[in-house]
Amino acid sequence: MDSETNEVGMKVQKLREYYSINLRDLAQAIGVRHVMLNKIENGTQRLDLETLTKLSNHFSVSAEYFVNPNLSIPQATKNVNEPSSCVTAFKRILDNYSTEKEKPLKDNSFAEFVRNDVVKILNNALDIDSSRYKVIGSPGKGLWAKVPWVGFFDRNVTLSAQYGYYMVYLFREDMSGFYLSLNQGYTYFRNKYKDKEGRQKIQKTAEIIRSRIEIPSQFQLTTIDLRSEASLAFGYEAGHICGKYYDASSLPDEFEMINDFRSLLETYNKIVVLLNGRNAEELNDYLLLEDDLEFLETDEESFQKLANELKVDFSDEPKEEPRPPKTVVTDNLGKTRYPRSAKEAALALARANYTCELDENHETFLSKSSGQKYAEAHHFVGISNHPKFPEVDLDRAANIVCLCPNCHRKIHYGEDEVRLPMIESLFAKVKERLEQVGIEVTLTQLKEFYNISPKRT
Ligand SMILES: [Zn+2]
Ligand SMILES: [Zn+2]
Structure with missing residues (x-):
């Protein structure tokens, strides 16, 4: 078999894995025999034009994707009429994270999805002003994160989840659901105080902030459970100020999801007002x-x-x-x-x-x-x-x-x-x-x- 066939096969497999669909399901979805699809993937059978068209339509990628080795999946993805929704993106994380994290993180296309595509989807759907907010999707660095997240950082306040105040979607380790949380970086508290005292202090600032700003009724949830023993998860749980839980079994519609986001963003802005020119550390010291x-x-x-x-x-x-x-x-x-x-x-x-x-x-x-x-x-x-x-x-x-x-x-x-x-x-x-x-x-x-x-x- 020639190397070209081999490479095309790998691109088919990569595409399938990117969308986390197994071979049998895909074969059934596009109406080809899975044995044949398997042969195409492992390079022992050439990708015929009919199957190429079916794949291209199913995944909305251009035909060029299969032949141009330099074209990545996001680049080749056609602009479909209906833009991907937040809810779909979150659902994909909930459905696939547990199985994907068993594979190596390096070059994993699902991890790329969390890092890049989800960020793009949310930027679009939520209409984020990117000059003001930085959006980061994190499936982990070096190792899969036990608790993956997508964070929103006001560039005037902080650019990381370690310091200051930010908004974040936090996924439970068991993928039973996720939270939209107004949160604070734990690293500052851990460095300034000892671990136990740091946790008390961060919870105390959360409490003080709740008493100083008006919190919309849907975000009255003041404790969260990420179902994880990871130390980072404890930090997120302790730093949580207010937010909302979305259960995997009953996700809201896109409208509600976007409305929630906008509304919590307003609450986030109230912290920015509270900061009043101080940096986050100065505000913490003041509040404490x-x-x-x-x-x-x-x-x-x-x-x-x-x-x-x-x-x-x-x-x-x-x-x-x-x-x-x-x-x-x-x-x-x-x-x-x-x-x-x-x-x-x-x-x-x-x-x-x-x-x-x-x-x-x-x-x-x-x-x-x-x-x-x-x-x-x-x-x-x-x-x-x-x-x-x-x-x-x-x-x-x-x-x-x-x-x-x-x-x-x-x-x-x-x-x-x-x-x-x-x-x-x-x-x-x-x-x-x-x-x-x-x-x-x-x-x-x-x-x-x-x-x-x-x-x-
Ligand atoms: Zn005096
Ligand atoms: Zn006197």
Whole structure:
């Protein structure tokens, strides 16, 4: 047999495998004997014109495909009137993934289908703006993925499933169905925290995001089960924010599938709004602050409440020694801010027994929420000076004074003649405890920090 016949036979076989149809079924579908088709495939019989035409019509590929060795199946596929639908593409993955993954991944035409054709089909059907969104189909790299996926990445947010926020179709390992999921990259959390803590943190951000954005009714599903033991699958499950399940036995119609996609894309856009110029890591840090009892802005009442809830007892105070500074965080206006720990403030209030550190006889009132005397926490060396103290954390109970509300307003807004004696008096009181936590400061510096005009000094 000549090599040309052999090559044509291989192209027939490749086409059949590309569409994952077995030899018997194909022979029956196009009305030829399967023995003959088998001979054509293995190169022991020439491909006659009649069979070629049947194959060409059945698969909508040009006749040239069979004779031109350089023409790939997608290139040769004719534009049929009805474009391939998302539902058909997903169904093909569900129906064939389990058997295809038993074969080598390299040069597998089904893997190519997931990587390229599905992406094209979805790009078309969903009318994706490719300048904004990158679409990736993943049957795995090097090895078949246990959980194959097709992801949509807003180029302003992330370009990978490892970091940031994205939308994804995730297939269950057992191919019983798949999810449309708004998800987050787990790698960031795993690298920043340990595995167990990372999982808690990613679930926590998912929870916070759900509380911050409005989620359409069809995407209320907050936990997903990929039926897999693979570690990547755990990451996807933990990172899931919201979404919907499609069971293989009852796939929706194309209209519903496309509508769902559009609707979740709008939800995805709300995260982009939440990002507000921050990168995804900055948003994560920001969202997680409160989980660590840290805040960018907190009203004094909440410190009071917290002090009460934590039942802060001054004997619990951690050893007073210098501590390295915290990482600054970008707030929702895109400004970098130094986080404040509610716990430190609560500790400072409790230590002073909720009385004004300038004069314990200053009158205050009982707080309705805590039942304690109302007092406010004031950072003696203002937190905004943190760049001048690159070695130490300024957000320490030692640097927080407990003031009555009147004194607190006064030290911020009073005239210099009034403020300076307050600063001097407090300095005498806190100097030693500041030194213990490595905050070395002079009165001259304090005057500068408090913006006391020099002519008064
Ligand atoms: Zn203050
Ligand atoms: Zn006072």
